[in-house]
Amino acid sequence: xxxxxxxxxxxxxxxxxxxxxxxxxxxxxxxxxxxxxxxxxxxxxxxxxxxxxxxxxxxxxxxxxxxxxxxxxxxxxxxxxxxxxxxxxxxxxxxxxxxxxxxxxxxxxxxxxxxxxxx
Amino acid sequence: xxxxxxxxxxxxxxxxxxxxxxxxxxxxxxxxxxxxxxxxxxxxxxxxxxxxxxxxxxxxxxxxxxxxxxxxxxxxxxxxxxxxxxxxxxxxxxxxxxxxxxxxxxxxxxxxxxxxxxxxxxxxxxxxxxxxxxxxxxxxxxxxxxxxxxxxxxxxxxxxxxxxxxxxxxxxxxxxxxxxxxxxxxxxxxxxxxxxxxxxxxxxxxxxxxxxxxxxxxxxxxxxxxxxxxxxxxxxxxxxxxxxxxxxxxxxxxxxxxxxxxxxxxxxxxxxxxxxxxxxxxxxxxxxxxxxxxxxxxxxxxxxxxxxxxxxxxxxxxxxxxxxxxxxxxxxxxxxxxxxxxxxxxxxxxxxxxxxxxxxxxxxxxxxxxxxxxxxxxxxxxxxxxxxxxxxxxxxxxxxxxxxxxxxxxxxxxxxxxxxxxxxxxxxxxxxxxx
Numbered sequence: 001x002x003x004x005x006x007x008x009x010x011x012x013x014x015x016x017x018x019x020x021x022x023x024x025x026x027x028x029x030x031x032x033x034x035x036x037x038x039x040x041x042x043x044x045x046x047x048x049x050x051x052x053x054x055x056x057x058x059x060x061x062x063x064x065x066x067x068x069x070x071x072x073x074x075x076x077x078x079x080x081x082x083x084x085x086x087x088x089x090x091x092x093x094x095x096x097x098x099x100x101x102x103x104x105x106x107x108x109x110x111x112x113x114x115x116x117x118x119x
Numbered sequence: 120x121x122x123x124x125x126x127x128x129x130x131x132x133x134x135x136x137x138x139x140x141x142x143x144x145x146x147x148x149x150x151x152x153x154x155x156x157x158x159x160x161x162x163x164x165x166x167x168x169x170x171x172x173x174x175x176x177x178x179x180x181x182x183x184x185x186x187x188x189x190x191x192x193x194x195x196x197x198x199x200x201x202x203x204x205x206x207x208x209x210x211x212x213x214x215x216x217x218x219x220x221x222x223x224x225x226x227x228x229x230x231x232x233x234x235x236x237x238x239x240x241x242x243x244x245x246x247x248x249x250x251x252x253x254x255x256x257x258x259x260x261x262x263x264x265x266x267x268x269x270x271x272x273x274x275x276x277x278x279x280x281x282x283x284x285x286x287x288x289x290x291x292x293x294x295x296x297x298x299x300x301x302x303x304x305x306x307x308x309x310x311x312x313x314x315x316x317x318x319x320x321x322x323x324x325x326x327x328x329x330x331x332x333x334x335x336x337x338x339x340x341x342x343x344x345x346x347x348x349x350x351x352x353x354x355x356x357x358x359x360x361x362x363x364x365x366x367x368x369x370x371x372x373x374x375x376x377x378x379x380x381x382x383x384x385x386x387x388x389x390x391x392x393x394x395x396x397x398x399x400x401x402x403x404x405x406x407x408x409x410x411x412x413x414x415x416x417x418x419x420x421x422x423x424x425x426x427x428x429x430x431x432x433x434x435x436x437x438x439x440x441x442x443x444x445x446x447x448x449x450x451x452x453x454x455x456x457x458x459x460x461x462x463x464x465x466x467x468x469x470x471x472x473x474x475x476x477x478x479x480x481x482x483x484x485x486x487x488x489x490x491x492x493x494x495x496x497x498x499x500x501x502x503x504x505x506x507x508x509x510x511x512x513x514x515x516x517x518x519x520x521x522x523x524x525x526x527x528x529x530x531x532x533x534x535x536x537x538x539x540x541x542x543x544x545x546x547x548x549x550x551x552x553x554x
Binding site: 018020021022023025026027030032034035046048050077079 | 181225308
């Protein structure tokens with residue numbers, strides 16, 4: 001356990017680690033993410049609202065339920081960017097506007113430790 | 120320029136994305152007929168050179184917003200098979216699907232691959248591939264259209280836009296019945312899996328376009344293509360991509376016959392159009408407005424540049440054409456509608472982005488003559504077409520712009536500035552907008 005934690009800290013501390021990129025399209029009432037898994041570490045996420053209502057994007061840790069990042073509300077046809085550093089684990093991405101999450105605007109994201117980074 | 124070179128240059132603009140250095144001379148030596156054969160039957164690698172990098176990173180169309188636009192633009196710039204790539208863009212206009220509705224670049228890249236694969240083949244194969252395409256099924260609500268609630272969107276556009284033309288040999292009942300036959304496709308938004316569920320397909324009798332039967336989805340494509348109205352509609356569309364002028368009636372008749380006789384292969388009618396004198400009318404007065412993608416790809420090809428600047432992400436939108444994002448299911452309006460007060464400004468910006476800021480202050484000696492300045496600008500921009508009147512104006516500007524500016528700081532600034540302006544006018548002026 002200690003070894004895993006140390007390895008993770010070391011990987012997160014690597015200064016040259018380029019942010020992983022991810023694109024999420026928001027529509028009524030679904031989120032379409034370009035990937036379900038990213039390497040743990042810096043993430044540069046772009047949100048595009050292709051629907052007719054305003055939407056946002058919140059990232060919540062599955063482990064402790066904490067909000068780790070959120071975009072502003074985005075008007076139809078517009079976009080926003082979220083830059084966040086994710087620890088390994090599972091996250092929930094959802095729209096926090098009105099009842100959009102309950103209506104289906106939620107998607108799972110897994111941040112994998114760097115050694116398991118997908119090619 | 121000899122007449123043969125002028126014809127080849129027009130061919131390369133109308134049936135591609137403009138010439139790269141040396142293309143016109145090489146193909147002019149072979150003659151128009153062989154040049155057309157080469158375009159219609161491409162072989163070898165599809166692309167030349169290396170994929171572009173922006174700020175040191177490769178394009179990542181799936182994960183970075185607007186990199187899909189640059190990805191397609193890059194293919195038009197680096198293509199070694201210009202007609203196949205140009206027809207892919209034309210089919211994108213014909214079978215228009217927009218990621219602004221689909222919201223899934225992975226599906227859009229597959230859609231591109233289907234268009235590219237079918238770009239110079241049988242229209243029947245392409246229309247069937249489009250019916251089965253995931254992005255298309257999502258865009259026009261064909262996915263999850265069931266026997267209980269048939270969605271008419273795809274059926275309507277299949278008849279109205281893709282095969283027959285508006286109110287051309289079908290009626291509302293045909294649309295409704297075709298929609299029943301097209302039921303059964305499913306898409307699970309969570310697993311992102313497409314399938315065909317026979318239990319959700321309407322297996323009953325349908326009457327479509329004068330025929331009666333238990334039609335299945337792809338039967339509707341075949342029924343529409345078999346209608347006498349289809350071949351003429353499609354051949355007119357093909358000609359329209361090549362020329363803004365009305366197709367000569369006899370040529371159209373020949374194209375229709377060739378298309379039918381070949382079992383909907385688009386190459387025979389394209390060969391007739393691309394070798395017909397009507398396509399080469401008024402070589403001294405080009406009259407087709409270059410679509411923005413063609414305009415930009417043409418500049419980059421002529422100047423040996425690539426899609427290596429992030430500005431292209433927004434510049435394309437400023438000109439009114441972003442691949443993967445047509446404005447609606449009818450595609451782009453095209454022709455003179457490309458030019459508005461806003462998009463003309465966008466074209467000037469595009470030329471600026473293409474040229475970059477590569478001429479430094481003080482980099483040109485005072486000994487450079489006006490003729491040398493113009494020659495240098497023409498070389499740097501790939502010798503774009505210019506009318507004699509424009510050339511005369513540019514010569515006058517090359518002379519006047521530096522006259523009497525002999526002081527050191529003036530030479531340092533105005534000599535490079537003359538070169539910048541000449542290059543920009545050659546790439547962005549009215550002459551550069553047409554082919």
